[in-house]
Amino acid sequence: MSEYVIPVPPIVTLPVVGTEELYPVRRVYCIGRNYAAHAIEMGHDPDREPPFFFQKNPNNLDPSGDFPYPPQSSDVHHEAEMMVALKSGGTNIPLDQALDHVYGYGLSLDMTRRDLQGEQKKMGRPWEIGKAFERSAPCGPIYPAASIGHPDQGRISLTVNGDTRQDGDLNQMIWKVPEMISYLSEFFELAAGDIIQTGTPAGVGAIERGDVMKMEIDGVGKIEIRVV
Ligand code: MN
Numbered sequence: 038m039s040e041y042v043i044p045v046p047p048i049v050t051l052p053v054v055g056t057e058e059l060y061p062v063r064r065v066y067c068i069g070r071n072y073a074a075h076a077i078e079m080g081h082d083p084d085r086e087p088p089f090f091f092q093k094n095p096n097n098l099d100p101s102g103d104f105p106y107p108p109q110s111s112d113v114h115h116e117a118e119m120m121v122a123l124k125s126g127g128t129n130i131p132l133d134q135a136l137d138h139v140y141g142y143g144l145s146l147d148m149t150r151r152d153l154q155g156e157q158k159k160m161g162r163p164w165e166i167g168k169a170f171e172r173s174a175p176c177g178p179i180y181p182a183a184s185i186g187h188p189d190q191g192r193i194s195l196t197v198n199g200d201t202r203q204d205g206d207l208n209q210m211i212w213k214v215p216e217m218i219s220y221l222s223e224f225f226e227l228a229a230g231d232i233i234q235t236g237t238p239a240g241v242g243a244i245e246r247g248d249v250m251k252m253e254i255d256g257v258g259k260i261e262i263r264v265v
Pocket of ligand 1: 236237
């Protein structure tokens with residue numbers, strides 16, 4: 038057995054509702070502008086153009102319930118998103134088999150340093166500095182599809198300090214979960230442990246230290262995140 042020249046980085050895991058066993062994370066894919074009303078609020082045409090994706094790092098996922106306000110930004114936004122957790126994958130997955138690869142679902146936030154993302158967009162540069170920072174994806178546990186099914190409708194909402202900021206329905210997704218899986222698998226080899234953040238409804242906005250974000254998806258669950 039080989040030794041390692043440096044300490045082995047920990048495997049990123051998420052809790053799974055109903056079991057003591059953990060879900061190990063391999064990759065995190067995020068879809069952009071997947072709700073028409075959010076595309077419009079960001080200044081884009083909501084027509085059904087091909088989807089586009091960016092990635093976060095596995096260890097950006099954080100089920101601790103705390104979101105530390107990140108450095109180098111004064112305009113950090115919440116984006117409430119359902120996440121999909123795969124149990125298997127492959128390439129060129131047919132649409133009608135896509136859901137067979139889903140282990141479960143969860144609630145997550147795609148926290149965004151909007152000021153930095155805006156600068157990168159203007160310069161045609163990659164988005165990591167705005168999207169893939171430390172603990173940028175606060176989330177809850179995974180709910181197995183075996184327990185909750187495959188949610189394709191239901192209210193998805195987020196409040197900040199009790200005020201409703203985001204209020205949409207999963208059925209407003211431009212690209213549905215099976216379509217996202219099938220499309221991604223044409224460009225990447227998907228695998229067990231891959232998470233997809235499925236986009237955010239309208240109403241994204243800034244948060245401040247001390248704020249409490251509560252997110253809920255009907256039929257899935259709820260999470261509460263403190264900005265610290
Ligand atoms: Mn997003």
